[in-house]
Amino acid sequence: MAQLAFTTxxxxxxxxxxxxxxxxxxxxxxxxxxxxxxxxxxxxSAEGSVLADQVARQSTKRTFARVQSRELADAAEHSAxxxxxxxxxxxxxxxxxxxxxxxxxxxxxxxELEQAPxxxxxxxxxxxxLRDLSDQADSLAxxx
Amino acid sequence: xxxxxxxxxxxxxxxxxxxxxxDLVFTTQAGAEFEFQLIWAVIVGVVGIVVFAEMCGxxxxxxxxxxxxxxxxxxxxxAGLVTVIGSVLLSFLTLSAEVGGLALVMELFFDAPYATLVxxxxxxxxxxxxxxxxxxxxxxxxxxxxxxxxxxxxxIDLHPDWGAVADGFVPSVPEHxxxxxxxxxxxxxxxALMPYEVxxxxxxxxxxxxxxxxxxxxxxxxVLGFGLGGLLSISVxxxxxxxxxxxxxxxxxxxxxxxxxxxxxxxxxxxxxxIGIAVAVAGAAIDTAFATAxxxxxxxxxxxxxxxxxxxxxxxxxxxxxxxxxxxxxxSTGVDPIQLTEYAVVFSVVVLPLTYLPILLVARDRTxxxxxxxxxLASALGWIYxxxxxxxxxxxxxxxxxxNAGGG
Numbered sequence: 001m002a003q004l005a006f007t008t009x010x011x012x013x014x015x016x017x018x019x020x021x022x023x024x025x026x027x028x029x030x031x032x033x034x035x036x037x038x039x040x041x042x043x044x045s046a047e048g049s050v051l052a053d054q055v056a057r058q059s060t061k062r063t064f065a066r067v068q069s070r071e072l073a074d075a076a077e078h079s080a081x082x083x084x085x086x087x088x089x090x091x092x093x094x095x096x097x098x099x100x101x102x103x104x105x106x107x108x109x110x111x112e113l114e115q116a117p118x119x120x121x122x123x124x125x126x127x128x129x130l131r132d133l134s135d136q137a138d139s140l141a142x143x144x
Numbered sequence: 145x146x147x148x149x150x151x152x153x154x155x156x157x158x159x160x161x162x163x164x165x166x167d168l169v170f171t172t173q174a175g176a177e178f179e180f181q182l183i184w185a186v187i188v189g190v191v192g193i194v195v196f197a198e199m200c201g202x203x204x205x206x207x208x209x210x211x212x213x214x215x216x217x218x219x220x221x222x223a224g225l226v227t228v229i230g231s232v233l234l235s236f237l238t239l240s241a242e243v244g245g246l247a248l249v250m251e252l253f254f255d256a257p258y259a260t261l262v263x264x265x266x267x268x269x270x271x272x273x274x275x276x277x278x279x280x281x282x283x284x285x286x287x288x289x290x291x292x293x294x295x296x297x298x299x300i301d302l303h304p305d306w307g308a309v310a311d312g313f314v315p316s317v318p319e320h321x322x323x324x325x326x327x328x329x330x331x332x333x334x335x336a337l338m339p340y341e342v343x344x345x346x347x348x349x350x351x352x353x354x355x356x357x358x359x360x361x362x363x364x365x366x367v368l369g370f371g372l373g374g375l376l377s378i379s380v381x382x383x384x385x386x387x388x389x390x391x392x393x394x395x396x397x398x399x400x401x402x403x404x405x406x407x408x409x410x411x412x413x414x415x416x417x418x419i420g421i422a423v424a425v426a427g428a429a430i431d432t433a434f435a436t437a438x439x440x441x442x443x444x445x446x447x448x449x450x451x452x453x454x455x456x457x458x459x460x461x462x463x464x465x466x467x468x469x470x471x472x473x474x475x476s477t478g479v480d481p482i483q484l485t486e487y488a489v490v491f492s493v494v495v496l497p498l499t500y501l502p503i504l505l506v507a508r509d510r511t512x513x514x515x516x517x518x519x520x521l522a523s524a525l526g527w528i529y530x531x532x533x534x535x536x537x538x539x540x541x542x543x544x545x546x547x548n549a550g551g552g
Binding site for chain 2: 039040042043046047049050051054057059060061063064066067068071134138
């Protein structure tokens with residue numbers, strides 16, 4: 001009997017946890033979460049610009065630049081995916097779309113660095129563009 | 145000078161504790177988020193570990209007994225068993241993280257598939273640990289880990305505002321998110337006091353056959369070894385504060401830590417940083433593998449010690465080899481090594497007080513330690529730090545949850 005009660009409690013607990021998970025997955029994306037995601041996107045862009053600067057100055061290792069830029073590009077892409085899958089709360093549709101666009105552009109720029117980690121001229125341009133994208137992300141985060 | 149070159153045990157134990165893969169990223173995050181404001185937390189942690197490492201080294205030198213023996217004797221079988229289970233899980237999770245971390249650093253060098261590098265890393269660790277005698281493991285990984293001093297040179301080269309750095313030595317109210325500030329402060333303090341450091345350190349003292357004549361060497365190891373570890377930690381924090389804080393980067397990759405040294409010092413800085421990180425992470429892996437094997441062997445009364453041959457201490461040898469092998473299995477599941485160190489915090493909550501209380505009780509016990517028992521200052525510092533440890537242990541998990549593991 002005690003065993004049955006224990007099993008029932010575990011079942012109820014499991015169903016409760018599953019329901020909670022389902023509800024949290026359907027919960028709309030709020031301004032705080034969106035702001036955190038945009039800050040992450042801006043952070044990736046800022047770090048990417050620092051890495052691109054090092055490539056432009058030819059003062060880093062080629063392998064390191066390739067691997068680290070791949071990690072950063074992936075991070076930006078994952079942010080874009082998370083935002084695409086999210087359901088923004090009322091009034092946040094437009095900034096969410098802007099954040100997705102920014103993340104995509106940042107991922108593309110850093111992806112170019114990954115493809116040519118020893119092209120100093122291209123890296124200088126990428127660094128400038130990533131700084132600009134980072135500023136745009138900061139402005140967007142500040143507006144939320 | 146002789147003592148200065150004999151502090152490898154302290155350096156390696158410190159590296160295993162607070163400049164391992166998780167802590168390098170954590171310390172970089174702390175500097176990027178709060179600039180110099182958390183330097184004091186590193187210092188609080190370092191003074192604490194110096195106090196307790198000196199005590200457990202002294203107990204090992206005077207009685208020939210490592211920490212776990214003392215824990216079991218003072219707290220009895222039940223509490224000893226809880227301590228050994230928690231401590232083995234903590235050491236083992238950290239070991240798994242270090243194996244994965246070493247592969248991550250290797251990836252930055254060679255750009256080979258991660259799964260291959262995990263296998264190569266664990267095999268390299270096994271071979272090196274098998275071949276090298278204990279004192280050479282200490283020397284190679286302790287002294288080569290000092291390549292991380294490149295972060296200190298980098299920080300100086302970045303010309304920080306030394307007044308602002310000095311302000312960081314005193315706790316201050318943060319401009320934003322006091323909960324996040326508390327999370328990082330507790331994390332930095334707890335990192336310096338990780339229990340496997342004292343298990344490794346005291347067992348290392350026994351491995352080196354410390355006696356009463358080596359009490360000075362113990363003090364030198366505790367102060368200089370752990371002090372150097374603290375300096376490395378502060379240097380990493382300084383570079384993060386100077387490079388990443390001004391542009392609001394939130395570091396969460398080991399590559400970001402190394403890139404910090406690249407900025408002021410160019411390619412040479414990057415290479416030295418990567419070497420230092422690789423050696424520190426490998427040293428931490430060996431540190432935790434031995435801590436795991438020491439704990440199991442000492443609790444069950446097996447013959448133990450790297451200085452003993454495999455034939456004399458077969459189960460101890462099997463324990464550290466198995467720890468590496470199981471660590472490989474855990475990392476091969478694809479779990480993020482850096483997140484793994486965060487999960488390990490859960491076990492440190494149980495182990496921290498159960499490890500440090502018995503050390504203090506025995507080190508101050510005149511019937512046990514005779515004339516080498518704690519003086520008033522050591523006992524007072526010990527009790528104060530036991531309070532700090534209790535606060536860290538009780539607040540670690542709530543802060544981990546409240547801040548989403550530092551993610552805000």
